[in-house]
Each structure stands twice: as structure tokens, then as C-alpha cells.
Amino acid sequence: AELARQLLSGRSKETPVLLDTPGKRVLYHNLDNNEDLAIELxxxxxxxxxxxxxxxxxxxxxxxxxxxxxxQDESAVERVFQIVVNQKEY
Incomplete structure (x- = not known):
């Protein structure tokens, strides 16, 4: 039941509470779990x-x-931009 709840919410117990949207979570998971950077972006x-x-x-x-x-890195910008394009909330 817990695994199903985590899958439905898109987050696990280890996901920081401030990552409260799918966009923040996907940025977090694609930026080496850097919470501050995900929130700033x-x-x-x-x-x-x-x-x-x-x-x-x-x-x-x-x-x-x-x-x-x-x-401050062009290749990182292109990589993150591709993630952003695919997130409906943006």
C-alpha cells in the first residue's frame, strides 16, 4: 500500500518536502538530488x-x-531545458 501511495504521489519518503510539484521533483532527480538548485531553477x-x-x-x-x-554552463542549460519543455506546469 505504501509503495502504491508513493507511486501515485510521484515521491518517496526520501524526497524532500519542499519538492511539492512534479516539476521540482524531476529537476531534483536530474540534478544529482540537489534540492536547492531544483527549487532555484x-x-x-x-x-x-x-x-x-x-x-x-x-x-x-x-x-x-x-x-x-x-x-553558468551551456550543456547543462540544454539538458535542463529539455526537461522543462516536457513538464506541463511550466
């Missing part, structure tokens, strides 16, 4: 994302620039 994306940004290069660049401001 989540907040950054939510602050800068333009409406209807997916598929519009100039709007996607806004998000990539903000990601670069946090990550």
Missing part, C-alpha cells in the same frame, strides 16, 4: 516564462537565458 522558470513559450524560439531563449544565469 523552478522559481526562476516560473518568474521569467512567457505565455505560450513552447515552440517559439525567442520565448524559449528567455527561459534558456534565465537557466544560464543559474547554471
Amino acid at each position: 523552478d522559481q526562476t522558470i516560473l518568474q521569467v516564462r512567457p505565455d505560450g513559450w513552447r515552440g517559439v524560439q525567442s520565448r524559449e531563449q528567455v527561459i534558456k537565458a534565465a537557466l544560464y544565469g543559474v547554471l
